[in-house]
Amino acid sequence: MAQILRINCRTKEYSFEDVGPYVNLGGRALTSRLINKEVPADCHPLSAENKLVFATGLLGGSTAANSGRVSVGTKSPLTGGIKESNSGGLFAHKMPKMGLIAIVLEDKPAEDAPFSTLFITDGKVEFRDASDIVGLNTYPGHDKLLAEYGNKLCAAMIGPAGETVRKTATIQFTDPYKRPARSAGRGGTGAVMGSKKIKAIVLDPEFANKVSAADNDAFKAARSTWVEILKGHPVTAEGLPAFGTSVLVNVINEAGAMPTKNFRLGQCDHAADISGEKIAELIEARGGKTTEGCHAGCIIQCSQQYNDADGNYVSSGFEYETVWAFGANALIKDMDDIAALDRLCDEKGMDTIEIGNTVAIAMDGGIIPWGDGKAAIELLEKVGTGDPMGMIMGNGVTFAGGAFGVDRLPVVKNQSMPAYDPRAVKGVGVTYATTAMGADHTAGYGVTANVLGVGGTVDGHKKEGNIELSKNLQVATAAIDSMGFCLFVAFAVLDSENGVQTMADLVQSYTGNAFSVDDLVALGAGAMKDEQEFNERAGFTKMDDKLPRFFETDLLPPHDVVWDFDEDELQGAKV
Amino acid sequence: MAQILRINCRTKEYSFEDVGPYVNLGGRALTSRLINKEVPADCHPLSAENKLVFATGLLGGSTAANSGRVSVGTKSPLTGGIKESNSGGLFAHKMPKMGLIAIVLEDKPAEDAPFSTLFITDGKVEFRDASDIVGLNTYPGHDKLLAEYGNKLCAAMIGPAGETVRKTATIQFTDPYKRPARSAGRGGTGAVMGSKKIKAIVLDPEFANKVSAADNDAFKAARSTWVEILKGHPVTAEGLPAFGTSVLVNVINEAGAMPTKNFRLGQCDHAADISGEKIAELIEARGGKTTEGCHAGCIIQCSQQYNDADGNYVSSGFEYETVWAFGANALIKDMDDIAALDRLCDEKGMDTIEIGNTVAIAMDGGIIPWGDGKAAIELLEKVGTGDPMGMIMGNGVTFAGGAFGVDRLPVVKNQSMPAYDPRAVKGVGVTYATTAMGADHTAGYGVTANVLGVGGTVDGHKKEGNIELSKNLQVATAAIDSMGFCLFVAFAVLDSENGVQTMADLVQSYTGNAFSVDDLVALGAGAMKDEQEFNERAGFTKMDDKLPRFFETDLLPPHDVVWDFDEDELQGAKV
CATH class of the missing domain: 1.10.569.10 (Aldehyde Ferredoxin Oxidoreductase Protein, subunit A, domain 2)
Incomplete structure (x- = not known):
């Protein structure tokens, strides 16, 4: 059974724990639950009380197409609220093969402590000297790791922005082409890693167990259907690959x-x-x-x-x-x-x-x-x-x-x-305003129905229908982020009769736990609830679920549209 | 009757208006009411929608001892909440002599507009070229104004910090010794003045009417009692003057x-x-x-x-x-x-x-x-x-x-x-936490009973009594700030049987309007209510009425005290 690895960055102690109360959660649902339950909402994001969680989705380690995203959760140095930022790369698929569903960095050492590289292997964590990569940009830093750990390197690392705890700092992940080119981009997760004096995390290239689906036949069948769905939609099969x-x-x-x-x-x-x-x-x-x-x-x-x-x-x-x-x-x-x-x-x-x-x-x-x-x-x-x-x-x-x-x-x-622009694509504007993440298109991509005609059509210039559109997309997205899927699968799923059912089938057959479409929706809504709860305890109110006033007063050319939702209406987009 | 002068910093239009809905208010009660009623709580503090108000207290222009403070009100660039910052200097006493109870700066010109000096005289406002003082520090800038306007100069001006809209920027006022040494210090009021491209305000040295008390005999009697009270207390008569x-x-x-x-x-x-x-x-x-x-x-x-x-x-x-x-x-x-x-x-x-x-x-x-x-x-x-x-x-x-x-x-x-330190002087700590101003000792100076034994004794290391202490002081202080008094009169008033009554007598005899001790308390509580209301609309909650967590976790030597109020308790200090 997958475990949670907790690492104390001050004492250098660590423990591999059963998932306990976090059972049946993955990806964003897991990071958000853990941050909500374990981090004081009013702590400073760079203080010892904050935590940084890396989690793989419920399908992490599987061969289901496009299910290899890693979720990074923390209290954001940028927003002061909860944050889940997810990324591609190799990390999420490797973790389950090492028996891990989450890695949690806790506490922090003294301000003048040196940076370490965390080396994680079979039941063991080493704090290794990082002096040869500290201060380096991520490409040369990653090249040094490649030289040391070989071509099967699977790392997460921060750059100079993270080391100096900048609010825009990302965590960069090794991609399939041996480059640190994939980012958990938003909200300053890299600054939290920097505050804990961790320059890089390396998952032992030599250590990996075989991971297989609980019900392999059912999984294979669902996987084929899933590929057909993705290959059958013009956006995922043609538009995105072409340009x-x-x-x-x-x-x-x-x-x-x-x-x-x-x-x-x-x-x-x-x-x-x-x-x-x-x-x-x-x-x-x-x-x-x-x-x-x-x-x-x-x-x-x-x-x-x-x-x-x-x-x-x-x-x-x-x-x-x-x-x-x-x-x-x-x-x-x-x-x-x-x-x-x-x-x-x-x-x-x-x-x-x-x-x-x-x-x-x-x-x-x-x-x-x-x-x-x-x-x-x-x-x-x-x-x-x-x-x-x-x-x-x-x-x-x-x-x-x-x-x-x-x-x-x-x-x-x-x-x-x-x-x-939220004035012209109001479905995504509602998401900007109401998601716990701060302005974030990936939290509920209303561009689908507002512009692309995917999953129906809702006029992006008018208010009608956009609250509902954003809410539904926010729930679905949170579920997608929790299973480990790439968000772009949504294009195909929204226009597919059996898309959501197929995702549920994949999870059920892979994990061996009963997982229905209702469970999938509950997974997404649950993640959002954890996020909203954390932010409320951190002092956020409906006054924080607003756009800046200039969107209300300044017309956007060429269509001369404005933002005209009031704060009470907008609350309808939350769970 | 005193008027409100409104000046549009973009169009350069101005108007002298009757006080209208702001009747019977002065100083902080007036600035806070006006900001609460007229400024959108969610505007950016440096945007055209914010206003900057200079108000004299109810006793402004009078000969009552220590009643010459000027209140400056705005939405604070530092806190994002309402702000009243008051200052000594000559401004507050001069305003009523020009028939003004408040000057309100509204709107703002384009980013690249030049700075102006506002020259205010009898029924007229001029936007004068400020190019000779722009970029200057306040002492040399003030010297130039002295050279131009003479030794009876009465000015408010900003320095380079205000011109560049820094969040710590003050407004400096001419003091009785021809120096710009008195500050409306806290909350960045100078940045708002800078955003409106006003470098200085000069009240015409040659224009002043005679101002007299409505009931001169009663005023003179109250004034004598008032002097006796201030001269009879060891803090105001001995400690403060000596050191x-x-x-x-x-x-x-x-x-x-x-x-x-x-x-x-x-x-x-x-x-x-x-x-x-x-x-x-x-x-x-x-x-x-x-x-x-x-x-x-x-x-x-x-x-x-x-x-x-x-x-x-x-x-x-x-x-x-x-x-x-x-x-x-x-x-x-x-x-x-x-x-x-x-x-x-x-x-x-x-x-x-x-x-x-x-x-x-x-x-x-x-x-x-x-x-x-x-x-x-x-x-x-x-x-x-x-x-x-x-x-x-x-x-x-x-x-x-x-x-x-x-x-x-x-x-x-x-x-x-x-x-x-709020851990050792909890009475002032409660004020830091709960006043709408942000951490501010002058909003409710619990040091009195916690340390100085003025107005009774309350143990500053324990919680007991400090919520009530802070609340009472916050109300009293808001009243003092609204009458135009220097806060230090409170030392004497707290230990005097007839101090509060004498303040009320001064206001009643000077203004000619009935003004009881109850009215005085209502004036203070009303100012606080306006401030709390504005901050609520700006999105502040009880989670903003807290101290940072390190005060709860770190013992303060030598007495090893911590901060141990919870957020709900603290709400008891608000009106």
């Missing part, structure tokens, strides 16, 4: 919903220069890869490998939201600058959405000129160096707004908004 | 309640070097002044003039809290460094309490060494210059903690605590 997530640049821009110049406009003049189509063209011309998976078992393959003009690797996992943040919201036109910024964020270990928005705030505050990608790179190079400008930039939008005197801050719960 | 407020250094240190090294200890080894007695000795030896008043009509005279070793003026209005913040909490031993830091805060226009605590955070984060006054000066010189370190230091404790990675932050509602 990556940046296929959305033209789509969202045409919908007039692409936030531009710090959320002043809904369309970007140079959208064509940063579109998925353009990126695919550049990738092909330069010998990159237009498709790859972010984790083993992915059959959607929406990730890409972007090369520079000389054909050298620059970055991968180039999401629409990253391209949007630097390209449209900060008006940077040069795709190579945007790619360099994406790479820099991965190197420093920083959330591309929060950092892209922060660059826009620096431009709004007159620190650097609008659209100047080179100047943005120069600013961000300072993060993690001890330079005070780096302290500011690495702390995200609200912080930078306070430093630069900018009051136009597109944030909810201090987390900045992703690539969909 | 200034720093008389408290030895007192609070001996009580084991002087926060030392970022609130780690209750006693400071070098207390004798920074005591009121030591300061008085230095002042006398160097030809300074051990007593002066901060406003016309002051008979307590607790302010001082501190000179350097060569006999040159350095600073005045040298409060215990300033000496404590730099001296004990940041471990700076050299009184001349402390005096230079006080002057630097006045020059830049920054709150000495918030800035002193921020210096301690910089030391805790390893940015500068503990106790290094020269390094602190160097850091603070950067505020207002465009240097990112100045952006950080000028934004106070919570912000600097976020920049420097320090999680030991002695704040409530993001405002840092003054010079009394």
